[in-house]
Amino acid sequence: MITDDEAGFAEFVAGRQAALSxxxxxxxxxxxxxxxxxxxxxxxxxxxxxxxxxxxxxYVRRAMYHQNISWWRRRRILETALVEHDSPSVAPDTDLRLSLDQALGHLTPRQRTVLVLRFYEDLTEAETARALGLSTSTVKSTTRQALARLRTLAPELAQLIGADA
Structure with missing residues (x-):
């Protein structure tokens, strides 16, 4: 017999797994x-x-952020620059997408996480700082450094990054 808790968890997973992935x-x-x-x-x-x-x-998103950081600390994983994409409709410009993937792969794990939280998850600097257990000033400086590095690594991404971001 499935309890209400189990049913609620199953419903959450079914509804949010794609976004979490x-x-x-x-x-x-x-x-x-x-x-x-x-x-x-x-x-x-x-x-x-x-x-x-x-x-x-x-809770799940915060657990993902922290688990990912723990994995970086335990082992260094070389990321591959070329990856398969499940849906071409997500990124119609494949060259641009590959450039972004490659450039993100050259960022430090902290820089990559901060950019994902700030610009994909659309969290504020304060929310990002809370999620990662960092100070707001660390989030600001990490964002600035990561964007500068992206501009250097992939100048073709300037339209995505912006000149003053």
């Missing part, structure tokens, strides 16, 4: 690591479902 891919740059990251975060969420059921998405 996209964020995990942006964090890791690797489809397989992204799947592992989502599964690890969902496992944590399942263990604490009774406590977090009112706001599970925030």
């Amino acid at each position: 996209r964020t995990a891919y942006l964090l890791t740059g690797d489809h397989h690591l992204a799947q592992d990251l989502v599964q690890a975060a969902l496992l944590q969420a399942a263990k604490h479902w009774k406590r977090i059921h009112t706001s599970p998405e925030a």
Whole structure:
């Protein structure tokens, strides 16, 4: 017999897994690591479902950010520049997408995570700082450094990055 808690968790996973997977891919740059990251975060969420059921998405996303950081600290993984893309409709300009993937792969894990949270997840500097356990000034400087590095690594991305971002 399935309990209400189990049904609620299953409904959350079914409804949010695709969005969580996209964020995990942006964090890791690797489809397989992204799947592992989502599964690890969902496992944590399942263990604490009774406590977090009112706001599970925030809990799972924060778990993904922290798990990803833990993985970087334990081992250094060389990211591949070329990856398969499931949906060409997401990025009609394949060359631009590949340039972005390659440039993101050259950022430090912290820089990549800050950019994903700030510009993909659309979090404020303060929200990003809270999610990562950093100061707001660290988020600001990391964002500035990451964008400068992207401009250097891939000048063709200037239209995405902006001149003054």
